[in-house]
Amino acid sequence: MPTQTIAQQLQKLITAKSDIADAITAKGGTVNSGDGFEEFPADIDSIPISSSGLLTSIHCKPMRKKRTSWETKSWSGYSSVDGHYIWTDEKNIYYSSSSTQYVLDKSTSTWSTKTWSGLTSFYGYGVWTDGENIYYSNASNQYVLNKSTSTWSEKTWSGLSNPIGSSIWTDDADIYYSFGSTQYVLNKSTSTWSTKTWNGLTSFIGQNIWTDGEHIYYSYGANQYVLNKSTSTWSIKTWTGLTSFNGNNIWTDGTNIYYSSSSDQYVLNKSTLTWRTKTWSELTSFGGYNIWSDGENIYYSSTSNQYILTKTPTTYLSPKLTPSLQG
Numbered sequence: 393m394p395t396q397t398i399a400q401q402l403q404k405l406i407t408a409k410s411d412i413a414d415a416i417t418a419k420g421g422t423v424n425s426g427d428g429f430e431e432f433p434a435d436i437d438s439i440p441i442s443s444s445g446l447l448t449s450i451h452c453k454p455m456r457k458k459r460t461s462w463e464t465k466s467w468s469g470y471s472s473v474d475g476h477y478i479w480t481d482e483k484n485i486y487y488s489s490s491s492t493q494y495v496l497d498k499s500t501s502t503w504s505t506k507t508w509s510g511l512t513s514f515y516g517y518g519v520w521t522d523g524e525n526i527y528y529s530n531a532s533n534q535y536v537l538n539k540s541t542s543t544w545s546e547k548t549w550s551g552l553s554n555p556i557g558s559s560i561w562t563d564d565a566d567i568y569y570s571f572g573s574t575q576y577v578l579n580k581s582t583s584t585w586s587t588k589t590w591n592g593l594t595s596f597i598g599q600n601i602w603t604d605g606e607h608i609y610y611s612y613g614a615n616q617y618v619l620n621k622s623t624s625t626w627s628i629k630t631w632t633g634l635t636s637f638n639g640n641n642i643w644t645d646g647t648n649i650y651y652s653s654s655s656d657q658y659v660l661n662k663s664t665l666t667w668r669t670k671t672w673s674e675l676t677s678f679g680g681y682n683i684w685s686d687g688e689n690i691y692y693s694s695t696s697n698q699y700i701l702t703k704t705p706t707t708y709l710s711p712k713l714t715p716s717l718q719g
Contacts, residue, residue: 461673475682511544518557552585593626634667
């Protein structure tokens with residue numbers, strides 16, 4: 393068989409792209425202008441599920457792709473879980489909301505009462521790690537955890553005495569505290585917080601910092617920035633599709649990055665920096681702030697609303713660069 397020229401191969405790809413887009417549309421899916429092979433999996437997700445519960449074939453190839461959807465989740469022991477109170481010590485999953493303290497048995501989906509020593513009333517969103525130790529920081533309450541004895545002991549910091557855990561974040565090299573104009577970097581070996589000087593953006597809150605796995609961003613409303621770690625410089629970031637959003641509502645399923653705030657649901661195309669509308673099944677209006685993972689499954693938990701995502705990731709990477717140990 394004669395070898396095809398590059399032009400002929402390119403034409404075949406163009407034809408295949410058009411055929412696949414037409415097939416998705418014909419099945420009731422949505423293909424946006426400019427979508428290509430990278431976007432087609434998400435476009436296929438938008439195809440309504442048939443009466444048999446399986447998607448029909450696309451472009452004459454058998455395809456059994458599960459649509460990303462949420463299903464109701466039932467817990468035992470405690471059922472009114474809120475995702476932003478959940479954290480992990482990388483062995484167990486805990487729920488901490490004031491004096492309500494639980495530990496999760498993943499195999500049975502059972503929450504059992506957890507007894508701590510030293511500190512018995514605290515909130516999961518204030519728990520964080522420096523990669524070695526686990527801390528609880530909430531203004532005047534500063535503690536470090538002895539995991540083997542479940543004992544919290546008072547922790548004394550130098551330079552900054554009252555950080556708040558939810559405003560602590562990392563660039564994978566250093567630990568920072570960002571709360572308005574109060575900006576610090578941690579020396580782990582001496583437990584000392586020193587003033588940090590940033591360029592471009594000097595006043596921001598750590599809980600709105602997130603990552604796509606490659607870059608670090610700050611997102612708060614119309615204020616959108618990307619960090620140059622080598623120069624500590626924040627530069628204005630321009631997005632397409634969605635331009636005003638908050639970083640604390642961004643999350644990942646281990647493959648894609650999503651923004652979820654009430655009925656505003658988007659998925660990010662990292663290569664084009666474009667946010668595209670995302671359609672979910674069963675659960676369509678929710679906030680990313682309450683999404684968490686047990687390391688295997690992804691859940692949405694907001695008191696009486698408890699859901700599990702049917703698309704399970706092989707790994708779960710939090711897009712939020714807070715070193716807080718949220719599940």
